[in-house]
Amino acid sequence: MKLKCIKCGKEYSLDDVRYRCDCGGLLEVTQKELPGPQIVSVWDSRLGSKKAVDQSGVWRYREMVLDEENPVTFPEGKTNLYTLPVRKGLFAKHEGENPTGSFKDRGMTAGITFAKKLGFRAVACASTGNTSASMAAYAARAGLKAIVFLPSGKVAAGKLAQALAYGSTIFEINGDFDDAMRIVVNISQDMGIYLLNSLNPVRLEGQKTIVIDMLSQLDWEPPDWIIVPGGNLGNTSAFGKALRELKMAGIIEKLPRIATIQAEGASPFYKSFKNGFKSFEPMKAETVATAIRIGNPVNFEKAKNSIIFTNGVVESVSDREILEAKVSLDSAGIGVEPASAATHAGLRKLEQSGIIKPHEKVVLVLTGNLLKDPDIVKRIHSNEIEGFERFKDQIIKVNPELDEIKSRLREVIQ
Numbered sequence: 001m002k003l004k005c006i007k008c009g010k011e012y013s014l015d016d017v018r019y020r021c022d023c024g025g026l027l028e029v030t031q032k033e034l035p036g037p038q039i040v041s042v043w044d045s046r047l048g049s050k051k052a053v054d055q056s057g058v059w060r061y062r063e064m065v066l067d068e069e070n071p072v073t074f075p076e077g078k079t080n081l082y083t084l085p086v087r088k089g090l091f092a093k094h095e096g097e098n099p100t101g102s103f104k105d106r107g108m109t110a111g112i113t114f115a116k117k118l119g120f121r122a123v124a125c126a127s128t129g130n131t132s133a134s135m136a137a138y139a140a141r142a143g144l145k146a147i148v149f150l151p152s153g154k155v156a157a158g159k160l161a162q163a164l165a166y167g168s169t170i171f172e173i174n175g176d177f178d179d180a181m182r183i184v185v186n187i188s189q190d191m192g193i194y195l196l197n198s199l200n201p202v203r204l205e206g207q208k209t210i211v212i213d214m215l216s217q218l219d220w221e222p223p224d225w226i227i228v229p230g231g232n233l234g235n236t237s238a239f240g241k242a243l244r245e246l247k248m249a250g251i252i253e254k255l256p257r258i259a260t261i262q263a264e265g266a267s268p269f270y271k272s273f274k275n276g277f278k279s280f281e282p283m284k285a286e287t288v289a290t291a292i293r294i295g296n297p298v299n300f301e302k303a304k305n306s307i308i309f310t311n312g313v314v315e316s317v318s319d320r321e322i323l324e325a326k327v328s329l330d331s332a333g334i335g336v337e338p339a340s341a342a343t344h345a346g347l348r349k350l351e352q353s354g355i356i357k358p359h360e361k362v363v364l365v366l367t368g369n370l371l372k373d374p375d376i377v378k379r380i381h382s383n384e385i386e387g388f389e390r391f392k393d394q395i396i397k398v399n400p401e402l403d404e405i406k407s408r409l410r411e412v413i414q
């Protein structure tokens with residue numbers, strides 16, 4: 001296994017602590033060749049094992065992640081694939097069911113395991129919230145110091161609570177995520193701290209398992225579409241790499257198309273896609289979906305390759321569409337944070353424009369848990385956001401008097 005530049009092809013040792021090539025290009029991990037489709041029976045045989053490394057929905061597929069028998073694991077990645085009754089052939093892979101409530105755990109178990117192996121004592125990240133929550137938890141488990149850089153005032157309450165509780169040191173930056181990202185890249189190089197943003201190629205090896213695990217749950221019959229929200233574009237990048245490697249090994253033949261969904265106010269990837277990837281312009285980002293409030297995604301070049309390789313598309317949706325989609329997923333009993341709901345909003349839009357056909361099989365990747373962002377739930381359901389007046393009577397305030405309550409209850413159950 002090596003680190004290889006996706007731009008010029010130059011190779012480095014996997015143990016080289018570097019996040020970019022000398023030419024400035026992004027690096028990816030080159031994997032050993034898989035033995036072929038028979039590896040699937042090895043992965044299946046681990047389902048009955050009681051060892052954490054086999055139970056993990058990341059390390060169960062370790063032949064495609066890192067050669068590691070003793071990873072830092074909780075174990076993570078055992079997430080459900082739900083059918084959604086609103087549409088035939090619609091599934092949701094609920095990554096909010098990971099130990100810290102987001103898919104970031106899949107990348108972090110790989111990243112922290114590798115940081116420990118390299119002998120680092122401290123790890124750092126810039127984060128819109130979930131990366132910091134995940135990194136803090138895994139660092140605590142590994143006995144490493146966690147340092148996180150957060151955009152001031154823009155991190156959802158649940159995520160900030162986790163980063164604090166798990167014991168990380170927090171630098172609250174008077175700026176946005178893109179400022180924090182620029183700073184942490186600089187600092188980690190200079191100060192000998194291991195960087196655990198998705199710029200780190202080892203993290204993306206862990207995130208590939210979202211796709212591998214989903215395909216295993218679908219008995220290796222790929223869907224027509226995988227829909228994922230796009231922020232820093234780590235997942236979009238990792239999904240393309242996973243599909244490339246699975247196809248190369250003959251484990252799948254058909255390639256699902258990737259649809260990446262961005263929030264309108266944070267949609268530089270969408271805009272670039274619209275002009276045929278001829279140019280790329282970072283933007284100042286603003287959206288209710290704080291997890292994807294990113295204007296200058298570091299993984300742009302890899303994500304572009306994923307869209308091209310899978311004949312995929314990029315779409316953008318408004319904050320209003322995101323919140324409507326959130327209400328729809330939440331009220332089905334499958335709660336999500338706003339960024340995850342962008343997938344469902346994107347599906348609606350891509351169906352309306354005829355790009356996704358009604359008979360096609362679709363998997364939404366629900367990236368984060370409902371409890372990450374309790375404030376937005378409160379605002380939607382207490383008439384604080386225009387367009388959701390229908391919830392205004394959901395909370396009924398009463399005195400502790402039986403007759404009054406019975407009378408109100410009659411109105412509810414009739």
Ligand SMILES: *Cc1c(COP(=O)(O)O)cnc(C)c1O
Pocket residue numbers: 102103104130131198229230231232233234235236291292337339340367368369
């Ligand atoms: C990090 C995150 C995203 C964005 O993922 P990228 O890989 O950076 O595009 C989306 N949703 C949630 C909940 C996240 O935590």
